[in-house]
Amino acid sequence: MGIVVRDIYKRFGGFIAVDGVSFDVREGELVALLGPSGSGKSTILRIIAGLEIPDRGEIYLKRENVTALSPRQRKVGFVFQHYALFKHMTVEKNIAFGLEVQKRKRKDIEEKVRELIRLVKLEGYEGHYPSQLSGGQRQRVALARTLATEPSVLLLDEPFGALDAKVRDNLAKWLKELHVKLNITSVFVTHDQNEAIEISDKIVVINRGKVEQIGTAKDVYEHPNSKFVASFIGNVNVVDAVIKNGLIFIKDTDFEIIDRDIDVSVDRDIVLLVRPEDILVEKDSKQEGFPCMIQDVHYRGSFYEFNLCMGDTYIRSVKDKDDFLGKKWEKNQKAFVVFKQYKIFDASEGHWEIREKLRQLGYIE
Amino acid sequence: MKDNDVCIRPIRKQSHFIEYTLTFSVIIWFIILVMAPVYGILREVIRNGAGIFIDSISSPAAIHSFKLTFWITVTAIFINTIFGVMLALVFVKQDFRGKIFLEGLVDLPFAVSPVVAGFMFIMLFGPNGWLGSWFGSYNIKIIYALPGMVIATLFVTLPFVAREVMPVLAEYGIEQEEAAYILGASKWQTFWKVTLPSIKWGLVYGITLTFARSIGEFGAVLVVSGSIINKTQTATLHIHQQFTDFNYAGAFTASLILAVLSFSILIIMKCVYKRKEKGYRWA
Numbered sequence: 001m002g003i004v005v006r007d008i009y010k011r012f013g014g015f016i017a018v019d020g021v022s023f024d025v026r027e028g029e030l031v032a033l034l035g036p037s038g039s040g041k042s043t044i045l046r047i048i049a050g051l052e053i054p055d056r057g058e059i060y061l062k063r064e065n066v067t068a069l070s071p072r073q074r075k076v077g078f079v080f081q082h083y084a085l086f087k088h089m090t091v092e093k094n095i096a097f098g099l100e101v102q103k104r105k106r107k108d109i110e111e112k113v114r115e116l117i118r119l120v121k122l123e124g125y126e127g128h129y130p131s132q133l134s135g136g137q138r139q140r141v142a143l144a145r146t147l148a149t150e151p152s153v154l155l156l157d158e159p160f161g162a163l164d165a166k167v168r169d170n171l172a173k174w175l176k177e178l179h180v181k182l183n184i185t186s187v188f189v190t191h192d193q194n195e196a197i198e199i200s201d202k203i204v205v206i207n208r209g210k211v212e213q214i215g216t217a218k219d220v221y222e223h224p225n226s227k228f229v230a231s232f233i234g235n236v237n238v239v240d241a242v243i244k245n246g247l248i249f250i251k252d253t254d255f256e257i258i259d260r261d262i263d264v265s266v267d268r269d270i271v272l273l274v275r276p277e278d279i280l281v282e283k284d285s286k287q288e289g290f291p292c293m294i295q296d297v298h299y300r301g302s303f304y305e306f307n308l309c310m311g312d313t314y315i316r317s318v319k320d321k322d323d324f325l326g327k328k329w330e331k332n333q334k335a336f337v338v339f340k341q342y343k344i345f346d347a348s349e350g351h352w353e354i355r356e357k358l359r360q361l362g363y364i365e
Numbered sequence: 366m367k368d369n370d371v372c373i374r375p376i377r378k379q380s381h382f383i384e385y386t387l388t389f390s391v392i393i394w395f396i397i398l399v400m401a402p403v404y405g406i407l408r409e410v411i412r413n414g415a416g417i418f419i420d421s422i423s424s425p426a427a428i429h430s431f432k433l434t435f436w437i438t439v440t441a442i443f444i445n446t447i448f449g450v451m452l453a454l455v456f457v458k459q460d461f462r463g464k465i466f467l468e469g470l471v472d473l474p475f476a477v478s479p480v481v482a483g484f485m486f487i488m489l490f491g492p493n494g495w496l497g498s499w500f501g502s503y504n505i506k507i508i509y510a511l512p513g514m515v516i517a518t519l520f521v522t523l524p525f526v527a528r529e530v531m532p533v534l535a536e537y538g539i540e541q542e543e544a545a546y547i548l549g550a551s552k553w554q555t556f557w558k559v560t561l562p563s564i565k566w567g568l569v570y571g572i573t574l575t576f577a578r579s580i581g582e583f584g585a586v587l588v589v590s591g592s593i594i595n596k597t598q599t600a601t602l603h604i605h606q607q608f609t610d611f612n613y614a615g616a617f618t619a620s621l622i623l624a625v626l627s628f629s630i631l632i633i634m635k636c637v638y639k640r641k642e643k644g645y646r647w648a
């Protein structure tokens with residue numbers, strides 16, 4: 001086992017940030033800690049690194065119990081969310097820092113730094129200061145600095161969080177390649193489910209300081225074992241609906257939803273959670289589609305993203321590129337949507353309260 | 366393009382007028398307040414001839430007073446730099462009860478008149494004072510002696526380094542230090558390689574202020590020293606003495622030297638600021 005986290009607790013004042021978390025990371029694995037903001041991901045990572053001392057529980061690195069060791073002694077690599085580069089040092093000096101404090105031979109240091117600069121593709125930037133670099137370049141310097149000491153495990157706190165989408169995608173793919181190349185046991189924190197799905201071998205879903213589910217991206221996506229996981233992974237749409245006289249309508253419209261599994265005997269408000277990929281967008285209403293208006297269509301590389309508007313309800317849908325070809329989708333065009341799958345939340349308190357409740361549960365961000 | 370030019374010109378003219386007026390008033394004010402006294406000293410010294418200048422400055426009392434000022438200043442800078450950095454580290458990085466109260470206390474030397482501060486030390490370290498009698502029993506003299514003068518100078522210059530370093534430390538945060546620990550640096554290495562370079566300019570500025578204040582300190586030192594010629598008379602006390610003895614030439618030459626020193630400090634400070642600005646761009 002590369003990393004073993006055993007039943008750790010951490011409270012800040014009266015607030016329990018980490019509440020009995022356990023998980024394992026196998027040698028050479030790339031694991032994502034995925035969860036909403038404030039769920040305790042950073043705290044868990046900092047506990048593994050030794051920057052935070054858990055109130056209870058143990059951390060093992062390579063079978064050794066390191067719970068009582070200082071960050072220095074653990075020999076882990078940690079990449080901070082905001083890079084934490086040494087501002088007064090050049091790129092070269094930053095990367096060499098870990099080796100210099102170990103008093104390695106000058107020649108070895110120079111060689112290693114050169115090698116790392118090549119690895120992170122920063123040739124020509126050796127003499128630059130962090131303030132002269134772009135966000136992505138800074139992140140790569142941070143990574144090189146961490147890799148210089150050849151840590152046995154690599155911990156990354158939202159490594160691409162502060163970057164814009166384009167750079168983030170590239171860097172995420174690059175990190176994955178790097179991980180394959182170096183095969184270093186790694187844990188990275190993210191609140192972006194796509195990032196987690198795309199590059200991790202295993203996902204640990206965290207919610208309110210607890211582990212919700214552990215599994216491969218496929219497991220977690222297709223077989224969520226809790227409502228939270230089901231909705232957190234894959235950006236759900238929230239659609240308000242009402243049950244009236246034994247029929248289900250989307251709120252403020254006369255679009256009817258046919259569902260035999262719902263008890264329609266009592267009039268009440270309900271909320272539907274629909275994943276973007278469970279929404280079918282059609283040009284004409286072959287099936288029982290709801291009429292809607294296309295607000296805009298975004299190109300997303302491998303797929304297209306639709307923003308649609310049904311009455312007063314805005315929803316997001318995705319469509320494969322192949323599916324898209326040959327058809328002309330335009331702004332302000334009429335279309336029809338079908339919900340292939342959805343979850344229903346029942347409440348007598350009204351839409352607003354149930355949305356609040358879903359938000360607290362972490363269903364919607 | 367043409368249209369733009371037409372639009373911009375009148376606005377420029379107006380702002381120029383305001384700029385000139387401002388600059389002019391500042392220069393006048395500066396001349397009245399700063400340049401005139403300096404010129405006054407300079408003129409006085411020149412009028413009396415270089416001979417008197419050399420004589421008055423090479424008198425044993427004058428030399429002794431400057432030496433004394435020098436050593437007190439060096440000691441004050443040394444101790445308050447270390448202590449000021451420690452204070453800043455504790456206040457910014459540590460959390461403890463009563464921190465706000467203590468932090469307010471750091472500014473006390475700014476609020477208390479130096480003369481009052483001097484009397485506080487007389488009360489404390491004087492022959493009948495609480496600590497003074499204890500030191501006295503070991504035959505250590507604090508008041509009317511060098512230790513008292515150093516303590517008084519330390520007191521009045523205490524806030525400078527601490528106050529300059531604190532905001533810089535707070536701005537830099539803790540992440541860089543955490544990064545250093547994780548990369549295997551010891552606390553000591555982290556301090557020298559990460560913390561200190563990041564507070565460098567605040568520290569330099571704080572030291573400059575400490576220096577300026579130390580060589581110029583009068584009130585507190587006057588009270589605790591007793592101004593004994595050739596013993597506890599610093600440069601400023603020497604000037605005061607010369608002046609009250611109607612030995613204007615001596616007073617003026619000594620003043621000129623202090624003024625030149627202060628001016629050099631200002632120049633140094635200016636350079637520091639220049640480099641600091643550059644430093645911000647580069648680091």
Ligand SMILES: Nc1ncnc2c1ncn2[C@@H]1O[C@H](COP(=O)(O)OP(=O)(O)OP(=O)(O)O)[C@@H](O)[C@H]1O
Binds near residue numbers: 042
């Ligand atoms: N030093 C601290 N003192 C007090 N509370 C803290 C401290 N560090 C974290 N917390 C609290 O613990 C909770 C979890 O914080 P943590 O930083 O681990 O969340 P996170 O999952 O990383 O969130 P994000 O995605 O926003 O970074 C938060 O509610 C935070 O307010």
Ligand SMILES: [Mg+2]
Binds near residue numbers: 042157
């Ligand atoms: Mg975080």
